[in-house]
Amino acid sequence: xxxxxxxxxxxxxxxxxxxxxxxxxxxxxxxxxxxxxxxxxxxxxxxxxxxxxxxxxxxxxxxxxxxxxxxxxxxxxxxxxxxxxxxxxxxxxxxxxxxxxxxxxxxxxxxxxxxxxxxxxxxxxxxxxxxxxxxxxxxxxxxxxxxxxxxxxxxxxxxxxxxxxxxxxxxxxxxxxxxxxxxxxxxxxxxxxxxxxxxxxxxxxxxxxxxxxxxxxxxxxxxxxxxxxxxxxxxxxxxxxxxxxxxxxxxxxxxxxxxxxxxxxxxxxxxxxxxxxxxxxxxxxxxxxxxxxxxxxxxxxxxxxxxxxxxxxxxxxxxxxxxxxxxxxxxxxxxxxxxxxxxxxxxxxxxxxxxxxxxxxxxxxxxxxxxxxxxxxxxxxxxxxxxxxxxxxxxxxxxxxxxxxxxxxxxxxxxxxxxxxxxxxxx
Amino acid sequence: xxxxxxxxxxxxxxxxxxxxxxxxxxxxxxxxxxxxxxxxxxxxxxxxxxxxxxxxxxxxxxxxxxxxxxxxxxxxxxxxxxxxxxxxxxxxxxxxxxxxxxxxxxxxxxxxxxxxxxxxxxxxxxxxxxxxxxxxxxxxxxxxxxxxxxxxxxxxxxxxxxxxxxxx
Numbered sequence: 001x002x003x004x005x006x007x008x009x010x011x012x013x014x015x016x017x018x019x020x021x022x023x024x025x026x027x028x029x030x031x032x033x034x035x036x037x038x039x040x041x042x043x044x045x046x047x048x049x050x051x052x053x054x055x056x057x058x059x060x061x062x063x064x065x066x067x068x069x070x071x072x073x074x075x076x077x078x079x080x081x082x083x084x085x086x087x088x089x090x091x092x093x094x095x096x097x098x099x100x101x102x103x104x105x106x107x108x109x110x111x112x113x114x115x116x117x118x119x120x121x122x123x124x125x126x127x128x129x130x131x132x133x134x135x136x137x138x139x140x141x142x143x144x145x146x147x148x149x150x151x152x153x154x155x156x157x158x159x160x161x162x163x164x165x166x167x168x169x170x171x172x173x174x175x176x177x178x179x180x181x182x183x184x185x186x187x188x189x190x191x192x193x194x195x196x197x198x199x200x201x202x203x204x205x206x207x208x209x210x211x212x213x214x215x216x217x218x219x220x221x222x223x224x225x226x227x228x229x230x231x232x233x234x235x236x237x238x239x240x241x242x243x244x245x246x247x248x249x250x251x252x253x254x255x256x257x258x259x260x261x262x263x264x265x266x267x268x269x270x271x272x273x274x275x276x277x278x279x280x281x282x283x284x285x286x287x288x289x290x291x292x293x294x295x296x297x298x299x300x301x302x303x304x305x306x307x308x309x310x311x312x313x314x315x316x317x318x319x320x321x322x323x324x325x326x327x328x329x330x331x332x333x334x335x336x337x338x339x340x341x342x343x344x345x346x347x348x349x350x351x352x353x354x355x356x357x358x359x360x361x362x363x364x365x366x367x368x369x370x371x372x373x374x375x376x377x378x379x380x381x382x383x384x385x386x387x388x389x390x391x392x393x394x395x396x397x398x399x400x401x402x403x404x405x406x407x408x409x410x411x412x413x414x415x416x417x418x419x420x421x422x423x424x425x426x427x
Numbered sequence: 428x429x430x431x432x433x434x435x436x437x438x439x440x441x442x443x444x445x446x447x448x449x450x451x452x453x454x455x456x457x458x459x460x461x462x463x464x465x466x467x468x469x470x471x472x473x474x475x476x477x478x479x480x481x482x483x484x485x486x487x488x489x490x491x492x493x494x495x496x497x498x499x500x501x502x503x504x505x506x507x508x509x510x511x512x513x514x515x516x517x518x519x520x521x522x523x524x525x526x527x528x529x530x531x532x533x534x535x536x537x538x539x540x541x542x543x544x545x546x547x548x549x550x551x552x553x554x555x556x557x558x559x560x561x562x563x564x565x566x567x568x569x570x571x572x573x574x575x576x577x578x579x580x581x582x583x584x585x586x587x588x589x590x591x592x593x594x595x
């Protein structure tokens with residue numbers, strides 16, 4: 001052990017007294033677990049380095065998938081400034097792109113929770129270490145650790161609460177999770193830069209000098225360090241096994257026992273697949289969606305065109321097999337949608353040739369995404385539909401009857417349901 | 428060389444290590460300042476709104492974890508180890524620790540659904556039943572503890588069989 005046995009804030013205690021006096025958390029002797037040590041921390045740290053990097057990248061991709069630069073209605077973080085430096089037009093191929101990136105983001109996040117908890121546990125003695133600062137750099141590093149630990153917990157907590165629809169956090173999820181991620185990332189980069197060389201050396205066991213994390217007087221072990229890693233891995237496996245199934249259908253979804261949108265589907269038959277928001281929740285009145293009352297209003301250079309559902313059904317209908325993928329991490333496999341191509345609707349509105357962007361409005365009266373903007377590449381994709389039917393039958397009320405948008409690779413909320421109006425043109 | 432040049436040089440050289448000790452590594456200092464600038468840029472946007480609420484959540488998350496959650500589960504684990512130790516059954520600790528840790532972990536992550544905090548919103552929004560989660564968590568916990576008890580029983584039986592008869 002590299003640490004002198006008498007180190008700590010109470011040097012006045014003699015060796016014989018030290019064993020009887022209750023040590024404070026600031027004393028290394030307070031921490032008795034024989035598991036703590038730089039090797040244990042380094043292994044967990046390296047797992048988190050890879051995992052959190054994937055979380056950050058898939059999170060940035062999800063942010064880009066909303067096309068926030070396209071229109072204010074898509075942008076929940078209008079003052080993002082340079083943090084949106086990398087934004088790009090979200091592609092429509094492959095059609096499962098968002099299903100993959102967001103499924104990985106949420107499921108990996110859930111899976112990493114035990115690793116994160118174990119990592120924080122393994123370094124907790126350092127939180128109380130004295131002196132508070134050895135130098136200016138050391139003082140700043142400790143402040144940075146508050147941003148690191150506060151940031152990572154803030155991100156995990158807001159994410160885990162959001163997918164359970166428990167909106168207790170102080171504000172809208174999008175800005176909190178996005179700006180929180182950048183605050184965390186700033187501290188994460190420094191932490192990696194300062195600690196990665198030590199972690200790599202420790203895992204390779206090239207370093208055997210003083211171990212600041214190991215207890216100076218450990219209790220007898222009840223489990224080995226490898227055993228403890230198996231416990232952490234087991235916890236991750238358990239969370240993964242009870243969550244991952246909600247990115248698939250049928251029997252596999254049934255295995256996602258504790259996760260929202262896991263277990264069984266809300267219904268059976270062609271429209272039985274998962275619903276993000278039901279018609280009732282969105283406040284859709286059946287009187288507004290009837291054959292006699294509902295009209296789709298298209299606006300463009302040709303002026304305003306009003307179409308009933310029967311009019312739409314007389315237009316050329318096309319089919320495409322596309323999934324629904326939610327920001328909350330769940331998704332369905334491909335559903336067989338049938339309806340009018342968005343680019344055909346753009347042509348009806350007067351945009352012949354390359355179709356422009358479109359602004360879509362729903363009958364929905366409240367909710368963050370009752371309005372959505374789609375980019376020209378999304379309108380132009382021949383698989384992008386204003387769907388009237390799904391899996392061979394008319395859309396059910398909860399899936400957007402009379403008509404809904406379905407676009408390949410777009411986040412679920414951009415596939416507007418109960419569409420009332422589409423305005424084609426530069427946004 | 429002038430006779431007084433040497434002492435002056437020595438005192439400058441003596442100042443430098445002291446300055447370095449107070450400042451720490453200049454490279455790390457720059458890296459940290461750069462990180463704080465980025466964190467501040469994102470931070471003012473994060474705090475734009477419910478300033479106090481967000482700050483409380485951010486710092487509170489770290490404090491609640493480090494000063495409440497961690498001491499609680501560490502104390503519970505220590506109580507289990509001490510309890511079994513006092514009974515001379517230290518080897519039984521993992522058979523309680525592992526299922527308890529897994530069951531507690533699931534509760535920690537899914538408590539809004541398990542505890543029924545979001546029943547109404549979940550049912551109305553998704554058309555799915557929300558009252559299944561408590562039952563599922565209890566069943567998973569039962570399987571974890573039950574499986575652990577079974578493993579322990581099997582291990583004890585095997586140990587008893589292996590023991591030579593004269594040891595009785």
